[in-house]
Structures are given as C-alpha cells and as structure tokens.
Amino acid sequence: MSDDDVAKAQKIAATQLSRAGVRLAYILNDVLAPIPSGAAPGVKTIGNSAAGRVFALATCSACHVVAQDQKAPRDLTTAPDFQAIANSRGMTQVAMRTFLASPHPTMPNLRLSPQQSMDVTAFIVSLKKATR
Numbered sequence: 860m861s862d863d864d865v866a867k868a869q870k871i872a873a874t875q876l877s878r879a880g881v882r883l884a885y886i887l888n889d890v891l892a893p894i895p896s897g898a899a900p901g902v903k904t905i906g907n908s909a910a911g912r913v914f915a916l917a918t919c920s921a922c923h924v925v926a927q928d929q930k931a932p933r934d935l936t937t938a939p940d941f942q943a944i945a946n947s948r949g950m951t952q953v954a955m956r957t958f959l960a961s962p963h964p965t966m967p968n969l970r971l972s973p974q975q976s977m978d979v980t981a982f983i984v985s986l987k988k989a990t991r
C-alpha cells in the first residue's frame with residue numbers, strides 16, 4: 860500500500876465512523892425519547908397498545924402473526940409470532956425499540972416514528988400477560 864492509498868483509506872474510515880456516530884445518536888434518541896406526557900406520575904405507560912395493535916395489523920401482519928384472529932397470510936416468512944417475541948427472555952420495550960430502529964438482515968428496515976415504535980412495542984409487551 861502506498862502512502863497515498865493509506866491516506867485515502869483513512870479518509871474513508873473517518874467518514875464511515877462519523878456516519879456510524881450519527882446513526883448511533885439517532886437510535887439512542889429514539890430509544891431514550893421521553894415518555895409522552897399524560898401518564899400518571901410513577902406509571903410506566905409507554906405507548907398506546909390499542910393503537911399499536913391497529914398499526915401492527917396493518918404494517919407487520921404480512922410476515923408476523925400479530926393477533927390470533929388476523930386475516931393476513933402467515934406463510935410468507937419465518938418471522939416469529941408476536942406472542943413468542945413477547946415471551947422471549949429479556950425482551951423489553953427498550954430492546955424491541957432498539958431492534959426496530961436498527962437495520963436488520965432479514966426484516967426490511969421499517970421506518971417507524973417514535974410514537975409508532977412506542978405503541979407497537981406496548982402492544983407486543985401486552986401480549987406477554989395474555990398467556991399467563
């Protein structure tokens with residue numbers, strides 16, 4: 860490698876690193892966004908699960924079993940059903956919102972607004988209680 864190539868590579872690496880920084884900042888902003896006002900003090904209500912259910916039926920049901928009564932086909936992919944996601948170990952709203960804000964190898968990079976992300980994760984987490 861010539862000095863020229865090294866200099867070029869260093870420039871590219873610096874650009875890529877700053878892009879990664881911006882991306883990480885975006886994810887952190889989204890994940891750590893303040894809980895919308897309206898929740899009673901001390902109540903950890905993040906997102907509206909009823910709105911999340913409607914959104915998920917419209918947006919996620921092509922691949923996931925979102926609700927047992929959904930009409931959408933379920934055989935397109937091997938996406939896990941939402942109840943299974945809710946019951947998987949260590950699955951929290953923060954973990955889920957991080958997942959939804961990050962690129963993913965098999966799931967299209969869905970662009971959810973912070974509100975949609977909160978609502979849909981509130982809905983998925985609500986399914987956890989349904990099995991107990």
Ligand code: HEC
Pocket residue numbers: 915918919920921922923936937938939944947955958959965966967969979
């Ligand atoms: C085009 C198909 C498709 C759509 C649409 C889709 N997903 Fe997925 N999703 C997948 C697949 C496939 C996986 C499994 C990826 C893997 O495990 O590698 C997955 C995984 C996930 C996971 C992670 C599960 C885990 O245990 O790690 C979450 C959470 C999730 N999807 C939520 C959603 C939400 C919310 C929506 C709608 C806003 C959505 N998905 C829309 C295909 C889809």
